[in-house]
Amino acid sequence: MKTLGLILFLTAAHTVGAQTIKKWYSLSAPLSEISGMTLWQNRYFAHGDGGSPAKIFELDANGNILDSTTLIKPNNDWEDMAVNATHFFVGDFGNNNGTRKDLKILKFQADSLGKRNVMPEVISFSYADQTDFTSSTFTNYDCEAMVATSDSLYLFSKSKSSGICRVYSLPVAAGSYTAKISDTVQPPFWVTGAYYSNNRLMLCGYVPNIMFSLTPLFYTCEMINGRIQHGTGRSYNLDYSGTRQIETVCQSTTGNILFSGEAYSGDSAAVFELILPSAKTKRMQGKGHGLVPNPARDKFKLKNILQGSYCGIYRTDGKLVRSVYPDCYGLMDIAQLPDGMYWVEYLDNKGNLIFEQLLKL
Numbered sequence: 001m002k003t004l005g006l007i008l009f010l011t012a013a014h015t016v017g018a019q020t021i022k023k024w025y026s027l028s029a030p031l032s033e034i035s036g037m038t039l040w041q042n043r044y045f046a047h048g049d050g051g052s053p054a055k056i057f058e059l060d061a062n063g064n065i066l067d068s069t070t071l072i073k074p075n076n077d078w079e080d081m082a083v084n085a086t087h088f089f090v091g092d093f094g095n096n097n098g099t100r101k102d103l104k105i106l107k108f109q110a111d112s113l114g115k116r117n118v119m120p121e122v123i124s125f126s127y128a129d130q131t132d133f134t135s136s137t138f139t140n141y142d143c144e145a146m147v148a149t150s151d152s153l154y155l156f157s158k159s160k161s162s163g164i165c166r167v168y169s170l171p172v173a174a175g176s177y178t179a180k181i182s183d184t185v186q187p188p189f190w191v192t193g194a195y196y197s198n199n200r201l202m203l204c205g206y207v208p209n210i211m212f213s214l215t216p217l218f219y220t221c222e223m224i225n226g227r228i229q230h231g232t233g234r235s236y237n238l239d240y241s242g243t244r245q246i247e248t249v250c251q252s253t254t255g256n257i258l259f260s261g262e263a264y265s266g267d268s269a270a271v272f273e274l275i276l277p278s279a280k281t282k283r284m285q286g287k288g289h290g291l292v293p294n295p296a297r298d299k300f301k302l303k304n305i306l307q308g309s310y311c312g313i314y315r316t317d318g319k320l321v322r323s324v325y326p327d328c329y330g331l332m333d334i335a336q337l338p339d340g341m342y343w344v345e346y347l348d349n350k351g352n353l354i355f356e357q358l359l360k361l
Helices: 004-011
Strands: 020-027 034-040 043-048 055-059 065-070 078-083 087-092 104-109 121-127 143-148 152-157 165-171 175-185 190-197 200-208 214-224 234-237 245-251 257-262 269-275 299-302 311-315 320-324 331-333 340-347 353-360
Touching (some): 034 087, 034 190, 034 269, 043 078, 078 190, 121 165, 143 200, 200 245, 214 245, 214 257
Parallel strands (some): 034 078, 121 175, 143 190
Antiparallel strands (some): 020 269, 043 055, 055 065, 152 165, 190 200, 200 214, 214 234, 257 269, 299 331, 311 320, 340 353
């Protein structure tokens, strides 16, 4: 049986296969663990992950460092960077195990770029729906992606357990706040980077399988006035050589898309350019596929399942929890499963391996 992580992208609402990816350049220290990158006034800026220098680096189109801005705040766990017309925002909100109570975003004026010892303003926050701070590898309160508008910040959770990316909103003014859920979005991966421009939201991330092999993906949709325009999303499998963990996404000066991966398993950190196809997108799932009903409480039925085929049910972390054979009516009993989001594996009547998402209520 193939592992869930390697083919999870087949379940996206829209998936495009044809694409061109070319390597722009490799990165070395201090950006070996690049975790934030953005485009501002046709200039590229990037920063490293937690433990890297507390600096924002300006890069040229060949990855050379042109200048840097030093903040008088430590890089505890910087995970993403966003900009609006006047300010830069650096997210010190990495929260791998869901235990942090000092989440913050550092804000500084764009006219401070290139200066040393810049004292940023601080936007401190907590998640409105987090009441349990017990350490968990599959916490829903780890965030690595953020975008900014003139008056708001939007944070995108990894949501490693629920499978649903929560969108939290905050004001751009310094202060202490409770980040409230303003929307949700469901790219088929753990979100690790975001970029927003002209009502277009771009997200990048990866799917870890059971062996923690990383499958990188990219997702784009419309976002207007802070609201996801559901039904506009398209996913792209980032098919390139290497095992780098994808961490950032932004637009290039030529209108294409840049994504970066930190150094991993012998591969150096690098930035890649994604050229999207001009052809129209198409749905990967054929007519007749689908879970009925979905959401489901006690039982569900799969259309077009291969007769005699079993149905595998996976948690969002890729762990197989049930192998269910349909009864003579094609129904599968899930009454004993805990409520939550699952991935369902089965063979259709043409022998194709299909994964679909199921919400158990």
